[in-house]
Amino acid sequence: MIQIRGLIKRYGEFEALKGIDLDVAPGEFLVVLGPSGAGKSTLLRCINRLAEPTQGDIRIDGELLKPDSASLRKLRCEVAMIFQHYNVVPRLSVLKNVLTGRLGAMPGLASWLQVFPRKDIAIARECLRRVELEEKAELRTDTLSGGQKQRVGIARALAQQPKIILADEPVASLDPKTSRTVLNYLKQASRDLGITVVCNLHQIDYAREFGERIVGVSAGRVVFEGGPDALSDEVLHRIYPGLDEGEGRISPAPDAAGHGALQTYALEEA
């Protein structure tokens, strides 16, 4: 589905991605695990071209992106994105926020005048039903809680009827219970609809729980690839270098595997 070869991204002097090779199979729920600043976001943004790769190839369904704006919009219609800070428009209704996922597939002029095809409205309502927010459709989005806003974000992504969903730290701003709910909605919907998901996470326990396959990224390189069971202590230290030393900020070194996850969580929050 996605094939990445030798992907390099530089921001001025800083090299965020140092040659990434990655394959994502159709229908797979892939978790990209790594600490903040490892380049996970940049990786996703290169896939839908919110960031322009400096070097390397990204193929979707075996095809490279052609350098015209029509192709770019087509790519973005097929590849939806979910954001850490939800990025919903606060003053629009929930339904309209979900409808914005249909914008790329809609006639432009009608949408400017707030006229939407009925089929698109039906799709939006169907997507809201999937995240169980259909009764909130007419409310203003800024009246919702964080978890509900992210469910609107998921519904907006689903409304695009995409081949691929890129989820960039979708639960980093949510509490643990809400995080599980939100990730469940995402996983369930993508499994039902056969959508390929690439989900960035920094919490090891969620990665184990939700990832069908996990890719560990550290300092702009892929340092691990495998199933959730293969996520050993040794691997975690490769993904989170300095977990033992704690870089002087965390005093006791984690020794048991069970503590490792918690410790990393603390490292992230610091």
Added chain:
Amino acid sequence: MNIGSYSLLVARPSGQFGWWPRFALGVLAVAALWWAAQGAQVSFGELGKGLPWIGDFLSRMFPPNWAFLDKLWVPAIETVQIAIWGTLLAVIMAVPVCFFAARNLTPNMAVFHFTRQVFNVTRGINEIILALIFVAAVGLGPFPGVLALAVHGAGMLGKFFSESIEEIDQGPIEALRATGAGPVQIIVFGVIPQVITAWIAVVLYRFETNLRQATVLGMVGAGGIGFELVGSMKLFQYQDTATCILVIIVMVMAADYVSTRLRAWIQKGTR
């Protein structure tokens, strides 16, 4: 330093010259003020000598000629009409252009600087001067007044509109871009909902300012109540002048009150 039972608590300036640089700056400032007073012929003596004349002038304005009110209704309403269309045309001119003058939406920096400069120029020319130009171009009457307010107001509004666009949350814009939405769709669904209350508040404030300006546009022949004001003074009908001034004050206060209340109401609605 001690002065009797008081202490002066001012730290000695750092640097090897102590108080001398400050003293020199003070002398320089006084010299500059003196120079400006010479040029502007600021003279409290003259003001004192003129006081009786000012008193005489005010006494001639009293009592205001209330009968003159009958002749003021039409120009007063015309003033409001000028302000309405001056504001509306300014909005119509500013809205399509302001997106190019916002750093976060502009296609490139050359376009950004160009539109910002256009706003600066139209904003930089005073309404009265614009009115003089438009009177010469399209003739006497309220319409050149409308055009003057529209051109100056477009520069003002364009600047405010684009600055409020620069303050919005970029997240939703990025999300819309990622859905494959086109530029106009991004503006309609991502930008406008975020700026609309700020824009309405600015437009109301602009209407208030335009009404104040419209009361003086008549002085250069661009319609409205100012025309009556200048006319009555030229005919030495100072009691009529007083009535004009009172009507203007009431109009401006009413506009101020209404727009302040409306703006407060809108801002409350955003919470």
